[in-house]
Amino acid sequence: MNEQQPVKMESKGVILRALKPSDYHALFKLREEVAYLHLWKGSYRVPTEKEYFQDLDTLQRSHIDAFFVVARSNDREQPVGMVHTFDTNLIDGYTFGAIILDPSFRRQNIGTQASLLFLRYIFALSPIRKVYGDVLEYNIGSLTLIRKLGFTEEGCFVAHKYFNGQYWNSFRFACFRENLANIIHLLDT
Numbered sequence: 001m002n003e004q005q006p007v008k009m010e011s012k013g014v015i016l017r018a019l020k021p022s023d024y025h026a027l028f029k030l031r032e033e034v035a036y037l038h039l040w041k042g043s044y045r046v047p048t049e050k051e052y053f054q055d056l057d058t059l060q061r062s063h064i065d066a067f068f069v070v071a072r073s074n075d076r077e078q079p080v081g082m083v084h085t086f087d088t089n090l091i092d093g094y095t096f097g098a099i100i101l102d103p104s105f106r107r108q109n110i111g112t113q114a115s116l117l118f119l120r121y122i123f124a125l126s127p128i129r130k131v132y133g134d135v136l137e138y139n140i141g142s143l144t145l146i147r148k149l150g151f152t153e154e155g156c157f158v159a160h161k162y163f164n165g166q167y168w169n170s171f172r173f174a175c176f177r178e179n180l181a182n183i184i185h186l187l188d189t
Contacts, residue, residue, distance in 0.1 A: 007121045007124045007125060008117075009117055009121065010073060011116070011187050012073070012113075013072060013074075013109070013188065014070065014071075014072060014073060014188075015070075015072075016068035016070060016114060016117050016118060017071055018068065019059070019060055019067055019068070022077075023069050023079050024049075024053050024056055025049075026078070026079045027052075027079055027082055028049055028052045030079070030102055031052070064090065065085045065086055065088050065095070066083075066084060066085045066118075066121065066122065067082065067084040067085075068121075069082055070083060070110065072105075072110070079102075080102045080105040080110060081102055081105065081111075082100050083098070083114055083118040084097070085098075085122065086098065090127060090128075093129040093130060094130040094131070094132060094174075095122065095131055095132070096133070096134070097115075097118065097119075097122070097133055098133070099111055099115055099118070101114075106141055107141065109188070111141075112148065112186060113187065116149070116183065116184065117187070119131060119175060119183075120184065123177045123180050129177045130175070131174065132154075132172060132174050133146050133173045133174075134170055134171070134173075135171050136161050136163075136168055136169075136171075138163065138164075146173045147173075149183050150175065150179055151173035151174060152173060152176070152179075153171055153173055154173065154174050155172040156169050156171050156172070157172070
């Protein structure tokens with residue numbers, strides 16, 4: 001029987017670590033920051049803290065989806081974001097992935113490093129063959145990141161999201177297991 005080797009969850013400057021109850025308040029503030037909901041939520045309903053904490057407890061118990069806190073190597077206790085999978089389909093071999101970073105830590109290579117660590121983890125320890133990411137047209141930072149990571153655009157939902165007085169497209173991208181070898185060099189080890 002083959003034993004699985006541990007997957008390194010750290011690069012220079014970034015770590016992915018397990019969620020702890022002490023992270024809940026910081027992640028609630030980040031995830032439900034009204035000024036940024038338009039970047040990732042389909043609705044603008046903000047759950048109560050209690051509802052969100054129950055959601056995090058459920059995620060921690062999930063045997064299918066993965067959830068990690070993003071932190072900087074020099075301050076491992078302070079969350080600067082999160083990465084997680086959702087709507088995982090093990091029969092067809094795909095999942096959806098999401099990353100949310102504190103705005104003050106964007107454009108510092110943290111998103112790239114966290115995404116690569118997370119993709120490596122998913123492909124090393126699961127039968128998943130494809131990770132999807134949905135990005136709204138006006139979310140330039142996420143579009144830049146997902147294209148930098150070599151995701152393939154698989155679809156466009158035309159005029160899908162109403163924001164700031166107009167309708168915007170939503171793009172669906174995918175990263176296949178075999179594509180990881182082409183982008184893993186971007187990981188700072």
